[in-house]
Amino acid sequence: MQKAWLQVFIGAFFEVIWVIGLKHASHYIEWAGTIVAIFISFYLLIKAGETLPVGTSYAVFVGLGTAGTVVSDIVFFGEPFSFLRIGFIAFLLIGVIGLKLVTEERGEA
Amino acid sequence: MYWGSLIVAGLFEMIGVLMINIYHQRKSWGALALLILSFSLSFALLSFSMKVLPMGTAYAVWTGIGAAGSAVIGIIWFKERANAIRILMIATIITATIGLKLIAS
Numbered sequence: 001m002q003k004a005w006l007q008v009f010i011g012a013f014f015e016v017i018w019v020i021g022l023k024h025a026s027h028y029i030e031w032a033g034t035i036v037a038i039f040i041s042f043y044l045l046i047k048a049g050e051t052l053p054v055g056t057s058y059a060v061f062v063g064l065g066t067a068g069t070v071v072s073d074i075v076f077f078g079e080p081f082s083f084l085r086i087g088f089i090a091f092l093l094i095g096v097i098g099l100k101l102v103t104e105e106r107g108e109a
Numbered sequence: 110m111y112w113g114s115l116i117v118a119g120l121f122e123m124i125g126v127l128m129i130n131i132y133h134q135r136k137s138w139g140a141l142a143l144l145i146l147s148f149s150l151s152f153a154l155l156s157f158s159m160k161v162l163p164m165g166t167a168y169a170v171w172t173g174i175g176a177a178g179s180a181v182i183g184i185i186w187f188k189e190r191a192n193a194i195r196i197l198m199i200a201t202i203i204t205a206t207i208g209l210k211l212i213a214s
Contacts, residue, residue: 019168022152023159038152062172070165079163084212089169092205096176098198103180 004051011044012061016068024077059097066093111161112210118154119174121147126179166209173202 014037021034048057070089073079125147132140151171159167177199183189 019159019164022156023164023167066165066169066172069168073163073165077164079165082212085163085166085209088205088208088212089165092169092173092202092209095198095201095205096173098201099176099180099195102192102194102198103183 001051004048004057007044007048008052008057008061009064011041011048012064012068014038014041014044015061015065016072017041019065019069020072020076055100055103059100062096062100063093111158112213114154115158115162115167115170116174118151118158119171120178121151121154122171122175123178123182125151126175127182162213166213170206170209173206177202 018034018037018041021030021037025031025034045057045061048061066089070086074081125144128140128144128147131137132144155167155171180189180195180199184191184195
């Protein structure tokens with residue numbers, strides 16, 4: 001169980017890495033790293049889903065991924081901090097996580 | 110154009126997830142080919158949209174369209190129940206996406 005949560009956290013980390021790569025990669029080595037990160041994040045999420053409820057693990061995964069990309073925007077790439085933008089992103093995240101959890105409740109995640 | 114590209118990227122992600130489900134049911138080469146094609150196009154279009162849009166905005170909208178789209182497909186195609194919470198969550202995603210678009214321009 002603990003190992004599966006670790007897979008969710010590391011998977012979300014690689015999720016943020018590939019999003020950064022898709023925006024900022026310029027060299028072919030960086031593009032290759034981006035593609036590897038996509039496979040690692042998907043693999044870890046699928047692995048975690050074998051132990052954890054899929055809806056719950058995906059909800060945590062996508063929440064961490066979104067928070068990570070927003071923070072990276074601001075901290076590493078000088079995107080201005082905007083309450084309105086972060087508010088809408090949080091609102092959108094409620095919708096995504098809500099859908100995943102509702103689907104799971106009905107046992108068909 | 111960047112927003113259009115982002116929305117189409119989300120739709121291809123949705124098709125990709127659908128193809129994963131179809132591939133799980135019957136291991137057809139067609140589904141596998143469409144799966145790879147959909148995700149490749151989705152990532153390429155997401156990357157293009159991020160030439161202009163911030164990562165956080167693009168990533169959130171991309172996952173949002175994938176999730177909302179999958180729910181709509183589930184309701185229409187696979188006859189899943191369209192309960193009030195699901196409809197509300199889909200509306201939340203659409204509203205937030207429109208909000209993000211409006212404050213971006």
